Amino acid sequence: MRKWVILLTLMPNTGLALAGDPSGIETLRHNPGLPVDYIWVLVCAFLVMFMQAGFAMLEAGFCRSKNVANLIAKNLIDYVLASLVFFVFGYALMVGNDWKGILGRSGWMMLGDAYDVGKYLQLFWMTVFCGTAATIVSGAVAERLKFGAYLLYTLIVSSLIYPICGHWIWGGGWLAKLPFEVGAVDFAGSGVVHALGGLVGLAGAYVLGPRYGKYRNGAPQAIPGHSLALAGLGVFILWFGWFGFNAGSTYTAQHLRISVIAVNTNLAAAAGGLSALLACLFKTRRWDVGLGLNGVISGLVAITAPCAWVEGWASVLIGAVAGVLMYQSVRWLEERGIDDPVGAVSVHGICGLWGILSVGIFADGTYGLYSCDPPFVKGLLYGGGFGQLISQSVYAVVLFIWALGTGLLMFKLMDRAFGIRVNPEVEIKGLDVSEHHISAYPEFSTKGIL
Amino acid sequence: MRKWVILLTLMPNTGLALAGDPSGIETLRHNPGLPVDYIWVLVCAFLVMFMQAGFAMLEAGFCRSKNVANLIAKNLIDYVLASLVFFVFGYALMVGNDWKGILGRSGWMMLGDAYDVGKYLQLFWMTVFCGTAATIVSGAVAERLKFGAYLLYTLIVSSLIYPICGHWIWGGGWLAKLPFEVGAVDFAGSGVVHALGGLVGLAGAYVLGPRYGKYRNGAPQAIPGHSLALAGLGVFILWFGWFGFNAGSTYTAQHLRISVIAVNTNLAAAAGGLSALLACLFKTRRWDVGLGLNGVISGLVAITAPCAWVEGWASVLIGAVAGVLMYQSVRWLEERGIDDPVGAVSVHGICGLWGILSVGIFADGTYGLYSCDPPFVKGLLYGGGFGQLISQSVYAVVLFIWALGTGLLMFKLMDRAFGIRVNPEVEIKGLDVSEHHISAYPEFSTKGIL
């Protein structure tokens, strides 16, 4: 028989975990209350995985019909690759036995002591998060990136850019240990998942340049998506899945705080949707459905970091600010020649950074670091002083530099090496026919747009 | 530190609850078994929230492509507003400290002692139910109601019509205390959620009048929906989400009766779908897919009130009757000049009333009032006499008057004040282009229908 090695997992609230227990008998014996935690984490992980469907529908709906097969393929393959990569070495790098505080070095392919119910649970949770980070990029580089380049960057994001940065904030790394208040914190990943994905997307959109026809005489043109029904479906799926993303990040069912997290998630989404709609109504006198949809996602992105540490009214405020920020950011980027077909940079990048900072302002000191016990996280408005806000600001700046820097390096190098953008004829004809020899809607008559 | 105030929540089966416990530490100490209840209620609430996607797809699929963006916007915004309204004052009105038995008056914005894990859980559950009631109306008034009028009535339904009536039946109000048997009961809301939504929709459809082209020489014309694929998807999503709606209404996982509730829900849906298909086959010699889809929803609506108190065979019967009722009601309303584009009045209104009444007939005396203990709910067929049926009938009549009355008042007043119907050119052109300056499917060539 194996021997039972007692280890502390990196996710602090999983408590004591055994390694090398593939049947779970010993783990259960040491903690008979675990089943409720396991099913909570698993169900939440299923919901997070289902967000892949939401991203696929949202991106497909916001893009043109000639690129839908390509987008479906990309959204499928990024989750496929993230799943495999994280199993083979992502997990080992992120939470394996530490090597000089920089990387982990054990658990490759989940062999040996990593063949364990607790470690498999952790792998599953990490995999669905990594898949989310990878898939966010796809919206910003849609309708013009080569499929091969997509495969390559997905591998790089999943295996290096995401897990290394994840180690800093969630793996006990240096950001988590900043000497201001409790250090930088990010409950469910406004930063390391969403801002990272959005900012790598910004690098991609910048290197690629705008789509053919996006600018006429320097003025940005609206390129409407081919199906608002699919985009709407995508947003509802994402909203649904996000409850798993945030409330499951307690990584236990023993914190009744999960109810507050669910409410905060819902409120910020609603507030983001409403504020984006109103911001646009105020400027343009019309109810822009697409902005309402993206506003909901913006609110969700922003509340992801603070969801466990704030009150309901603060969630409304955080979401509302996110909706307006997103609206302004979309216009600002567009005017500067950045073409982001689905708004991923603004929604995930900008609102992700706002979410990180908001912790330093609104955290109310009632909940700890993935724990009901002190140290509680406390922000400016609750007498916590500037300490937490400083930690969060450092985190935001580091993330901005890391994601944009590695993203630019990656896309630039790939572009020099083999060219990441399809040629103009392919782009005009659509990536579906040219890259996949297929049409997503072979029977419907379409009016080409641009 | 706060002091821990012990309160009885209005939902009887949550048992002892503490107020003012935002971290949940004290609440958990008093009831270490709560995590399983919390995750059950939360997961079920997530499913109910996801029903928004189902309603959006069903309504969009059953309407014409020229109004799809508008429908998506409406289905998004009603849940957005319900979420915010219920947080700001709906919760306080419905379950705050009682004022003369009419309304609650505490917990505004969930501040003070309402910042509590138990109260947030309750708010979340109530919010997703309120969102459902509000969204049901949208189908009946589709394709001709102004967007501004939609926003206003959503606010009124979410903040007054729904929570006040909800107080009567679920908040310990007078309907729950009727002196016949155990008083009026409604397990998961056939009445206060579905019939209310459907009947307010009837008021709206009546005040609005039929869509342009619905009647030719007095004879109703079929106006086919633009996508049966989306409508079918919507029905499957609703069926899926309804398991949360009904089984989660135990508000605890400690009643193993949840398995019976899930089976009953499934059986009634199946029976409703089949009976509607067969009723139509019998009359018209054809298999009408749309009726089959609406039949499933009819069965689900009808079983929502009795789901916890009846046996499987009764669920089949209740669902089967609902399917036929819906089919007859659709034809009856259509012949009387009521144009209900998606059948919401028949599906939710009529079958909701049937669901309420069915409790008084089929309740079998094995399960209590949100409790495994007596008093058990017992109907006519199980020797309970006419008492329960009388209570349920009073409830049905009151609900009919309340929903239709307040609905008519609201829509009539709004119509006088600013006109709730778009003008004919807008209607013919489609609400998407005229109200939102957008097309839901800008690339697809469409044949205008009517």
Add this chain to the structure above:
Amino acid sequence: MRKWVILLTLMPNTGLALAGDPSGIETLRHNPGLPVDYIWVLVCAFLVMFMQAGFAMLEAGFCRSKNVANLIAKNLIDYVLASLVFFVFGYALMVGNDWKGILGRSGWMMLGDAYDVGKYLQLFWMTVFCGTAATIVSGAVAERLKFGAYLLYTLIVSSLIYPICGHWIWGGGWLAKLPFEVGAVDFAGSGVVHALGGLVGLAGAYVLGPRYGKYRNGAPQAIPGHSLALAGLGVFILWFGWFGFNAGSTYTAQHLRISVIAVNTNLAAAAGGLSALLACLFKTRRWDVGLGLNGVISGLVAITAPCAWVEGWASVLIGAVAGVLMYQSVRWLEERGIDDPVGAVSVHGICGLWGILSVGIFADGTYGLYSCDPPFVKGLLYGGGFGQLISQSVYAVVLFIWALGTGLLMFKLMDRAFGIRVNPEVEIKGLDVSEHHISAYPEFSTKGIL
């Protein structure tokens, strides 16, 4: 009052169960830890039910727009019928009191002692599985089978072909008692659900013959589906629901092994998608999106039998082999004149058989028969010898003969009796208009394909 009868249910891990306890009070008293098991099984069952939406979208997306209403109707009605049939007599046949080891004979309509929380839970779980088996067939016979014939075969599959074979492997029947190692095993149903559905589908596709226009001068023609967006959505929904299918098959939350099952499910899906894409890329130099989608389902089908008994790396291998197998099988069948519009035979039939066999090779001896205790299931590679592989091979052969045999008999007899295929004009015009007098997309201009 009823008397409490103590029974052993057939699913071994539910442990002690009471019969005739409709409120669940007594059952809970005997096992206070049951709530967590109940909610796990219920939530997983909800997910399995939701797979119906996935199948509907996948099949609709892979077929032509002229048959979409028909496909939606079929996918709805098969689950409707399976739900009702299993309630009325499927349950009694499958797990009622045994009659000479062949069939059960009690629990008709869940009356008497079958009105019990534990038995209703079991019924629900069995119903959603039966619905899956029935719905798989529909893809193989799509676009040319009469609706009436569909209803009839659905009844036969749900009430006889599936439950009888289910009894052999899951009901304590003779396959489960094969004298080699632990007997034939199938954790969540690669065989009895998927291979059975796929092989009955093969019989149907064979008896029906290819669609009009599928072969020109003997060479198979590609008939593209009408919407890759819907097909993609369907695959994501199926992937999501499959976590419930596999991990819920522990039928308890007390086995922490559920985390391993979830990971294995995810890995095999990813590996199947990637290997199918690569196999096709290698042959045809293009990224075939549809094959990637079907590859994911192939991996999921294959891992369904072994998911609880293998390690992660084996899951990757099992999934990867499935993807390639599916690709080869699709070509092989097509060349032999079998026209399977969505690839159901290859995906479910062939990969289902592979899944069964793989248990005999890769089972690693760490988990038992729906139990954490011995006897553990051990395959060839882990020193278990050929015993398990022999059991699995017998199971595969029996299943092949049973499913194909009964399928051929059923479809042949039906074909002789009344003709199961629509006439050529109906087929060319589309089943929607001819069989349902409706068009799924009445507004969109379509180019007829074939």
